[in-house]
């Protein structure tokens with residue numbers, strides 16, 4: 001018995017879901033899913049509105065019970081355990097602070113509920129406020145703080161009792177872009193310092209790419225891909241993933257060899273060699289920043305895919321310039337390049353060549 005407990009404490013998984021689903025009458029909010037979250041991992045639940053992110057978060061937190069399946073915390077079945085006994089910390093988008101209480105009292109609240117000694121409470125609250133950069137503001141009321149500061153209180157109130165798992169539901173959703181980016185950095189730093197498992201919900205793909213160890217991309221109540229930010233960006237499995245994360249060019253054609261795809265009557269492009277690709281109609285994805293634009297008379301690298309076409313539009317968006325080209329064989333391809341000064345940017349109606357390496361083509365699953 002004792003040994004079993006020691007083993008459980010050393011398990012690598014913080015959370016395990018097995019066949020967990022949620023339906024509301026005829027509505028399936030979450031199809032049965034299997035998911036493990038490793039200890040100390042930063043896992044982001046990403047997906048469009050209605051994809052099931054909040055449902056999944058609420059199932060883990062215990063705010064709702066699953067229709068089927070089990071939920072394990074540290075290998076312990078918590079499927080029917082009340083939320084408070086799970087010891088999972090929550091940070092919400094709307095901060096959920098108590099308006100009549102000071103910052104100190106808001107942060108102290110979870111410790112008072114746990115009946116900790118006042119001395120210990122003071123020390124822990126001050127340490128948490130230090131960690132989130134709020135020392136000195138402990139006597140203010142929430143309404144005397146900016147949005148970013150209020151969310152720091154929300155985070156301090158969560159980390160103050162050292163939960164092993166913290167769930168954050170769109171915590172930066174109410175903040176403007178600059179503050180969001182700053183807070184992303186702060187949450188990442190806290191995660192590193194505390195080594196806590198974080199399950200983070202967002203519908204912002206850049207936030208997910210920037211912060212996560214792994215991203216769990218949801219659509220229609222199902223996991224469509226689970227992997228590192230790199231995998232989701234560079235090796236998307238499906239059209240949905242390719243389009244939801246980053247920008248993409250999609251080229252349809254018929255895979256006919258293990259490294260060739262026919263995109264027009266007399267046109268082929270090279271794709272990475274793969275034994276397993278079914279020889280049939282497929283979509284190939286190429287990221288715009290992998291497409292290079294050159295003048296018609298410039299040499300292109302050997303082995304590259306090369307198409308020629310006419311520039312339709314060119315938009316200067318600061319550091320990058322986005323250029324759309326209609327190719328001779330009827331494709332519309334977008335290239336993103338590091339901006340040059342106006343006189344050397346491709347102009348609409350100019351004829352250009354565009355090329356990319358076959359290894360930057362990703363054949364998507366049908």
Ligand SMILES: Nc1ncnc2c1ncn2[C@@H]1O[C@H](COP(=O)(O)OP(=O)(O)OP(=O)(O)O)[C@@H](O)[C@H]1O
Nearest residue numbers: 024027028029048049050051052053054055056203
């Ligand atoms: N209590 C409920 N009763 C009926 N349907 C529900 C209920 N809660 C959620 N749903 C449905 O389940 C699906 C998933 O909802 P969920 O809130 O998990 O999505 P989400 O990805 O968190 O969306 P958002 O980003 O908009 O918060 C939606 O179609 C939603 O309408």
